[in-house]
Amino acid sequence: MKPANRTFIISGACSGLGLATARALHAAGASIALLDLNHVAGEAIVSELGKDTARFWEVDVSETESITAAIAGAAAWVKETGRAIGGVVAAAGVGSAAKLVDGRTGEPVGIEALDFVLNINLRGTLDLLRQALPHMIKTTPTADGERGVLILVSSSAAFDGQPGQVAYAASKGAIASLTLPLARDLARYGIRAVTIAPSLFESAMTARLPEKARKSLERVMEFPVRPGKPEEFASLAMQAVENQMLNGTVIRIDGAMRMPSKM
Numbered sequence: 001m002k003p004a005n006r007t008f009i010i011s012g013a014c015s016g017l018g019l020a021t022a023r024a025l026h027a028a029g030a031s032i033a034l035l036d037l038n039h040v041a042g043e044a045i046v047s048e049l050g051k052d053t054a055r056f057w058e059v060d061v062s063e064t065e066s067i068t069a070a071i072a073g074a075a076a077w078v079k080e081t082g083r084a085i086g087g088v089v090a091a092a093g094v095g096s097a098a099k100l101v102d103g104r105t106g107e108p109v110g111i112e113a114l115d116f117v118l119n120i121n122l123r124g125t126l127d128l129l130r131q132a133l134p135h136m137i138k139t140t141p142t143a144d145g146e147r148g149v150l151i152l153v154s155s156s157a158a159f160d161g162q163p164g165q166v167a168y169a170a171s172k173g174a175i176a177s178l179t180l181p182l183a184r185d186l187a188r189y190g191i192r193a194v195t196i197a198p199s200l201f202e203s204a205m206t207a208r209l210p211e212k213a214r215k216s217l218e219r220v221m222e223f224p225v226r227p228g229k230p231e232e233f234a235s236l237a238m239q240a241v242e243n244q245m246l247n248g249t250v251i252r253i254d255g256a257m258r259m260p261s262k263m
């Protein structure tokens, strides 16, 4: 799908991988509906991109009603601009380390710590797609039968999760494994689903990584020996938008790095 003159809905659009993808799609002529918790960044990004082609909605993807309000707002905006929804990039996500049982006290982790990660990374992604899709299936398809593309964000943790990543790996593994059935369900509408699984990329999330965890990853990098740049993620996301043969698949972008067991 050519992104020009389409609207893309992006969650987690105010930082890191979501923001780089928003900028790349915008540079290719798309309008961007930015959905994020961070309204200060959201307003600054709308000023940067211009309010004719960028709008911000304050959304917590773990709260259904806040997604509903944003999708309704985006749908009304699309009606004004005539730029049909071309896709959703579900990049909102959080990582938080916890083992199911505390190694010192033997106490179980609080269920709210597991809910926090699963509700944002998994439930929040499904809820956003669930609410955006009814609008997408009503759009007029392109000459080659396409109505749009969903881009989901998994992680290396889906395949080689590190100690303390049980909940995060569960959420990202679920994103990876739902990609094919999602693509199969949506094929009849000409809507594709592509999941990108990054390793360590520069972002606000990874800036908060403990030194020990960062060092454990730097030790096992193959080539290139550096974290990925958000623009490199965005360039793959652009391929996923533009290349119709990418569908129902999970693409690792990781410089051959495999996360180690020992920190």
Ligand SMILES: NC(=O)c1ccc[n+]([C@@H]2O[C@H](COP(=O)([O-])OP(=O)(O)OC[C@H]3O[C@@H](n4cnc5c(N)ncnc54)[C@H](O)[C@@H]3O)[C@@H](O)[C@H]2O)c1
Pocket: 011, 012, 013, 014, 015, 016, 017, 018, 035, 036, 037, 038, 059, 060, 061, 062, 091, 092, 093, 094, 095, 120, 121, 124, 153, 154, 155, 156, 197, 198, 199, 200, 201, 202, 203, 204, 205, 206
């Ligand atoms: N950076 C990496 O190394 C890396 C690696 C693998 C996967 N990922 C995944 O990529 C995605 C983007 O991460 P990033 O590295 O750009 O992080 P980031 O922290 O830079 O950006 C995440 C954005 O999501 C927003 N967000 C967080 N919780 C939200 C919520 N409940 N509702 C709405 N918005 C919310 C934040 O405000 C932020 O703007 C996440 O799903 C993350 O798990 C990142």
